[in-house]
Amino acid sequence: MDMTAERTDEYKSGSNLEKILRAGHFAVTGELGPPQGADAEVIHRKAQLLAGVVDAVNITDNQTAVARMSSIASGVLAMQDGLEPVIQMTCRDRNRLAMQSDLMGAYALGARNVLCLTGDHQSFGNHPTAKNVHDLDSIQLIQMVRRMRDEGVFQNGEQIKAGVPRFFIGGAINPFGDPFEFRPYRLAKKIAAGADFVQTQLIYDIPRFREFMKRVVDMGLHEKVYILAGVGPLKSSGMARYMRDQVPGMIVRDEYVDRMKGAIAGIPKEDKKARRKAWREMGIKICIEQIQEIMEIEGVAGIHIMAVEWEAAIKPIVEGAGLLPRPQVE
Numbered sequence: 001m002d003m004t005a006e007r008t009d010e011y012k013s014g015s016n017l018e019k020i021l022r023a024g025h026f027a028v029t030g031e032l033g034p035p036q037g038a039d040a041e042v043i044h045r046k047a048q049l050l051a052g053v054v055d056a057v058n059i060t061d062n063q064t065a066v067a068r069m070s071s072i073a074s075g076v077l078a079m080q081d082g083l084e085p086v087i088q089m090t091c092r093d094r095n096r097l098a099m100q101s102d103l104m105g106a107y108a109l110g111a112r113n114v115l116c117l118t119g120d121h122q123s124f125g126n127h128p129t130a131k132n133v134h135d136l137d138s139i140q141l142i143q144m145v146r147r148m149r150d151e152g153v154f155q156n157g158e159q160i161k162a163g164v165p166r167f168f169i170g171g172a173i174n175p176f177g178d179p180f181e182f183r184p185y186r187l188a189k190k191i192a193a194g195a196d197f198v199q200t201q202l203i204y205d206i207p208r209f210r211e212f213m214k215r216v217v218d219m220g221l222h223e224k225v226y227i228l229a230g231v232g233p234l235k236s237s238g239m240a241r242y243m244r245d246q247v248p249g250m251i252v253r254d255e256y257v258d259r260m261k262g263a264i265a266g267i268p269k270e271d272k273k274a275r276r277k278a279w280r281e282m283g284i285k286i287c288i289e290q291i292q293e294i295m296e297i298e299g300v301a302g303i304h305i306m307a308v309e310w311e312a313a314i315k316p317i318v319e320g321a322g323l324l325p326r327p328q329v330e
Helices: 016-022 040-050 071-079 096-108 138-150 180-193 206-218 237-246 254-262 272-294 311-320
Strands: 027-032 056-059 085-090 113-117 168-173 197-202 226-231 300-305
Touching: 016 027, 016 300, 027 040, 027 226, 027 311, 040 071, 040 311, 056 071, 071 085, 071 096, 085 096, 096 138, 113 138, 138 168, 138 180, 168 180, 180 206, 197 300, 206 226, 206 272, 226 272, 237 254, 254 272, 272 300, 272 311, 300 311
Parallel strands: 027 056, 027 300, 056 085, 085 113, 113 168, 168 197, 197 226, 226 300
Antiparallel strands: none
């Protein structure tokens, strides 16, 4: 093996997220959505809301199949504000050549975490006639990144000649998809491919997530990968109903819909500002309660907060859950 591919220290990447998890701390990651434009100040404004609040932040990659600022460029901008990025990379938009090229570029620019995803289907976005790529699937992408890091080789087996990209490798899992019994085995495949950590789909059914985690623990998978449970604040009763009734692969318990509906009881429809405030306060309250429940579940190593286009909600959630200040690990 080329000497450049050998480990130089005890860490796989040396990222802050890896250090936090390796030290046994309960990790907190957030999400930052790049703009549909080229204004760097949008990234800086969002990053300033999250600096010191999360251990790392996902930079989404053309989220919902909508053209947005590059996840890698956005991640570099976020680093200027003291945030550690988790660069998302989808299989939808790149073939293996572009993936490897972007991975090396992202590493050279300072990124140390990558999240490997399939990507939302292009028909859901603003370019529905775009051609998807899917040269590799998400498991193959994880495997390719691992081999680049651990073996110092490209996907075709050739040696990387000048600097090996050492990423902390992540994947996504949905504990609620059908068939439910298969979900832990899907996780096992991503672990075998090389995932160091995984982030879950949004959780609005904690009893079912608890059952999923019991199966994961029974299989010993929690000892092979760091599992970050996905949570997110609801913004309105309409959002809660939509996610319950219309979003495939997601389970939203009726109690959350009812609590969001009850939050505006007695507030006139005309007072939109008060209704919005009441909804958002309840959404944050529910999210804090969920985190406190999830922290008690065996095998969970942290949380991933997805406050879509609501980055300002993350600090009160983390603070309310008793997870500030964030630990520092050298």
